[in-house]
Every structure is written in structure tokens, then in C-alpha cells.
Amino acid sequence: MKKTHIIGILVIAVAIVIIMSSVGDASTYVSFGEAIERAEDGDMTKVHVVGRLKKDPQGHIVGMNYDPLVDPNYFTFMLVDTNRYEQKVVYFNPKPQDFERSEQVVITGNMQNNVFVADKILLKCPSKYTENEVQANTASL
Secondary structure: OOHHHHHHHHHHHHHHHHHHHHHHHOOEEOOHHHHHHHHHOOOOOOEEEEEEEOEOOOOOEOOOEEOOOOOOOOEEEEEEEOOOOEEEEEEOOOOOOOHHHOOEEEEEEEEEOOEEEEEEEEEEOOOOOOHHHHHHHHHHO
């Protein structure tokens, strides 16, 4: 075989290894109901759940518990998924900055002992500008 053939085969083998390793780390978007079913079946793969924070009529987040003086790496809150199912979420890291201002939350993790244990929290915060501010700024230009 020529050296170019060997190099080509090596490049293809490396590409296959990279693709296979990324497929193994990929997780899917599910609801809490499906995450619970997976946990009951013994499937402990990581999943993504999209939801909104549960808030009371005054706009305060319900079920949020974070006391950095007691344990800075323990944060809990209630999340309502797209099917309106409420679930307690535990995050063993500090509370993300601007968590209270987020509109939507995406969590990655799995169900363990009737709670969702999150490994990652991604926040979708409200836009920086309101529509009135944008119109006032563009009108002055």
C-alpha cells in the first residue's frame, strides 16, 4: 500500500472514533414523565428537560432553596416542564447567576430517588432591552 492510502485510512478511522464518542455523549430532550419512566427502567443516561420556574402570584420562585453559608454546592428548585409537570430539581453546584431573572431553563441530568439531579443548567434570560427602549433609541438616531 502507498503511504497516501495508509494516511487516508488513518484519517477515516480518527473521524469514526470522534463521531462515535460524540454520539455516546449526546442526550435527548424529554419531559419529566419520560425521565421518570427511563429511571424506572434502569436507564440512567443523561437527558435534557426544558421548563419554566414555578412562581407564585407575586412573581417569587416557589421551592427555591440555596444557602451558601450552609452548603454552597446544594441548590434546589421546582421546574415545570412543557407538559406542565412539576418536578423538584437538585443541583450540586452553586446557584447560577441571574437565575431569578430567567424565562426558561434547560437542565441536563437524570432522575434519582424521585428528584431530578441536574449536572448542567442553561438559562434563557429576558432580553436586555424592552421594545419601548429599542424604539426610543432608534428614534433618537
